[in-house]
Amino acid sequence: FWVAFGAFALAAVMGLYQVIERSGFFGFLESREVYYASVSTHGVLMGFVLTTFFIMGFGYYVATSTLKMPVWNKPFAWAGFVVALIGVVMAAVPLLSGEASVLYTFYPPMQAHPAFYIGATLLVVGSWFWCASMIIMFMQWKQANPGQPVPLAMFATTGNAILWLWTSAGVAAEVLFQLIPWALGWVDTIDDGLARTLFAWTLHPIVYFWLIPAYTAFYCLVPKQAGGFLFSDEMARAAFILLIVFSLPIGFHHLYMDPQQGHGWKILHGIGTFIVTLPTFITGFTVIASLEIAGRLNGGKGLFGWIAALPWTNPMVLAIILGLLMLILGGFGGLVNASYAMNAMVHNTAWVSGHFHLIFGGTTIIMYFGIAYYFWPILSGKPLYCKSMAITQMWTWFIGMIILTTPWHILGLLGQPRRIDSVNYNNLLTLSWEPYEGTMIFGGLILLYSSGLLIYNLYKTQTSGESYQGEAEYAEPIHAVTDLPEYLNSFKLWNIVIAGFMLVAFGYPILQFFFMDTFGSGRWGV
Numbered sequence: 172f173w174v175a176f177g178a179f180a181l182a183a184v185m186g187l188y189q190v191i192e193r194s195g196f197f198g199f200l201e202s203r204e205v206y207y208a209s210v211s212t213h214g215v216l217m218g219f220v221l222t223t224f225f226i227m228g229f230g231y232y233v234a235t236s237t238l239k240m241p242v243w244n245k246p247f248a249w250a251g252f253v254v255a256l257i258g259v260v261m262a263a264v265p266l267l268s269g270e271a272s273v274l275y276t277f278y279p280p281m282q283a284h285p286a287f288y289i290g291a292t293l294l295v296v297g298s299w300f301w302c303a304s305m306i307i308m309f310m311q312w313k314q315a316n317p318g319q320p321v322p323l324a325m326f327a328t329t330g331n332a333i334l335w336l337w338t339s340a341g342v343a344a345e346v347l348f349q350l351i352p353w354a355l356g357w358v359d360t361i362d363d364g365l366a367r368t369l370f371a372w373t374l375h376p377i378v379y380f381w382l383i384p385a386y387t388a389f390y391c392l393v394p395k396q397a398g399g400f401l402f403s404d405e406m407a408r409a410a411f412i413l414l415i416v417f418s419l420p421i422g423f424h425h426l427y428m429d430p431q432q433g434h435g436w437k438i439l440h441g442i443g444t445f446i447v448t449l450p451t452f453i454t455g456f457t458v459i460a461s462l463e464i465a466g467r468l469n470g471g472k473g474l475f476g477w478i479a480a481l482p483w484t485n486p487m488v489l490a491i492i493l494g495l496l497m498l499i500l501g502g503f504g505g506l507v508n509a510s511y512a513m514n515a516m517v518h519n520t521a522w523v524s525g526h527f528h529l530i531f532g533g534t535t536i537i538m539y540f541g542i543a544y545y546f547w548p549i550l551s552g553k554p555l556y557c558k559s560m561a562i563t564q565m566w567t568w569f570i571g572m573i574i575l576t577t578p579w580h581i582l583g584l585l586g587q588p589r590r591i592d593s594v595n596y597n598n599l600l601t602l603s604w605e606p607y608e609g610t611m612i613f614g615g616l617i618l619l620y621s622s623g624l625l626i627y628n629l630y631k632t633q634t635s636g637e638s639y640q641g642e643a644e645y646a647e648p649i650h651a652v653t654d655l656p657e658y659l660n661s662f663k664l665w666n667i668v669i670a671g672f673m674l675v676a677f678g679y680p681i682l683q684f685f686f687m688d689t690f691g692s693g694r695w696g697v
Contacts, residue, residue: 172543172550174256175225176626179536182216183622185209187615190575194608195595206592207272214275215266218531219294220259222381225539227252227301229384230328232546234305236643237322238312243304251300258293261286274590277345277370279363285354288346295339302332313661320655323404324391324645327411331383333662334376334415337669341372341422364431365684371422372677375444379418381531385538386411389458389491392545394646396487399465404648406457408659413450416665417443420676427514436680437511443676444509451502458491464649486561490541493569497533501526504580519590522583525576533572540565540625546643547632554639556631564624571617578607578614 188209192200231242242248265271265284273281277288309329313321321329349361349369390407394400401407423440426432466477482488504526507513517523544561548554555561587594587604594604658664 172225172228172546174259175221175223175228175539176543176629178216178220178224178259180622180626182213182221183619185213185216187612187619189213190608190611190615193592193594194605194612195593196609196612201593203592204269204272207274208266208269210590211272211275212263212266215262215291218275218377218381219291221536221539223255223294223298226331226380226384227255227298229387229542229546230301230305230332232550232643233324233328233387234308237325237645238308240308240312243308243311247300248304251297251304253297254300255294255297258290258295258297260290261293262290277342277350277366279350279353279361279366282350282354285351288351288354292343292346292351295343298335298339302336305329305332318654320404320652320660322645323401323407324387326408326660327383327387327390330411330415330662331380331387333666334383334418335380337419337673338373338376338380341369345369362684364429365681367426367429368431368677368680368684371425372419373422374425375422376418378531379414381535383411383414384542385494385535386414386454388487388538388542389454390461391645392542392643393458393487393491394461394465395644396485396545397462397465397469397481399461399468399646401646401648402457402460402464403650404652405655405659406453408655410450410453410457412659412665413453414447415662416668416672417447417450419669420672421447423676423680424509424511424514427511428518432680436676440676441509441511445506448502448506451498455495455498458495461646462488462491484558484562486544486558486565487541489562489565490537493565494534494537494541497529497537497569497572501529501533501576505530517583519588520583521579521587521589524589525579525583528579529572529576533569533576537565537568540568543625543629547629548639549641549643551633552639553632553635554637556628556635560624560628564621564628567617567621567624571614571621573614575611575614575618578610582607 188200189206191197192202192206192209195201231248234240235242262271265287271283271287273283273287277291305328309321309325312325313319345366349366352358353361390401394402421440421443423432423437424444427437427441462481463477466480469477469480469482471477471480481492483492504522507517508523508526540561544555582604583589585603585607594608
């Protein structure tokens with residue numbers, strides 16, 4: 172967790188620098204080289220380091236606390252942590268020196284230093300150790316408890332490990348067989364189309380890898396903290412299964428404007444993208460129903476009186492309320508992005524950055540905060556330093572994120588491209604951009620202040636001289652689950668379904684590159 176939030180703190184500073192630099196208001200700060208090095212590092216720290224290490228820590232604690240068993244093979248688990256950490260350090264050197272300013276993506280023809288690709292590979296390989304630990308502990312528990320429902324939190328965590336193994340295979344193949352040999356000079360050229368297709372395999376499902384811990388908290392932690400019960404354990408399992416199965420074969424909606432795949436494949440993936448909204452709707456219904464149960468148990472009356480009766484001063488409850496609000500707003504933008512026609516209007520504009528930050532920096536990360544505030548006293552054996560500071564931190568994060576992302580959406584509709592280091596286009600159009608750039612700076616300042624509150628509160632908690640004893644309390648469903656069909660208690664069937672979907676969605680689109688000449692790069696993708 173400390174590796175995760177250390178990366179977060181550094182990335183938050185870089186985020187503020189980026190909105191200030193690109194605004195054009197402070198000429199002495201403008202530097203194309205520093206800007207792109209900062210953007211690339213910010214993206215890697217937030218999207219890869221914060222998430223991967225947080226999810227591993229979250230998974231290890233969920234496994235031990237729900238299954239009531241120690242981590243399987245601790246030296247193996249520590250080895251994975253060390254491998255991932257070595258990868259982060261190795262990738263950090265070229266990132267900070269400006270030799271990996273590829274915007275934290277793996278899209279040739281932009282090329283990074285080989286150390287960046289090797290470091291990123293080690294980070295992924297280290298996370299695979301965690302995946303193995305989660306799956307083995309899941310199987311061990313099932314063998315020791317035949318016929319018993321696997322605790323919901325562990326079911327979701329294991330599903331996330333399986334999702335990550337499936338989705339990371341795409342970028343792993345791209346990096347190992349294309350980018351590393353190319354960056355080392357072993358081959359002169361690679362097939363960009365194949366590389367982008369392999370990256371699309373990973374590009375969208377990774378969002379759900381980030382999001383599933385937040386959903387796990389939605390279902391398994393929040394109802395208890397709100398003073399109620401989970402509306403339905405079975406619906407939660409169905410939502411996780413749908414999320415895992417349908418999040419994988421949909422990556423081509425990131426390639427709508429790219430020529431290497433045919434329209435039919437793009438439409439197929441687009442339809443799949445809309446199907447993945449189904450588990451989101453199930454989650455929204457189930458979680459809000461669980462909150463309503465808690466609110467009414469707390470004395471809420473009338474149609475909406477239960478909302479006011481919720482414990483808004485509980486960090487976990489506040490996190491989900493604010494997180495759901497941002498999910499609704501960001502989800503609307505996602506429907507636009509996933510639409511084959513409407514995507515053309517906002518593709519590669521600032522709209523995309525606004526949508527991404529609202530979903531990831533908003534909904535996902537604010538739930539990470541709520542989880543941290545709940546787990547930190549348990550893990551450190553010290554009471555939370557300041558609950559009111561935690562509440563302030565979450566409100567400022569929500570407000571700052573809204574102020575930051577709303578102008579991005581507007582700027583996208585006004586035609587501002589994304590991935591640019593300067594908005595000084597020397598035309599009248601940029602005059603309409605300037606007020607929004609100034610607003611974004613204000614939002615960035617609020618977010619940096621909020622980030623500082625988080626780190627300070629966690630640090631003071633861990634260094635406190637007081638003591639605290641407790642363990643995580645997981646929500647119970649209204650109706651106890653005593654018997655489940657195997658398809659809601661295992662992933663054997665769903666792995667077969669995923670394999671079939673992936674074969675259909677990516678089989679021909681990948682194989683085609685090995686049987687045709689593509690702009691001089693030759694067959695076999697090189």
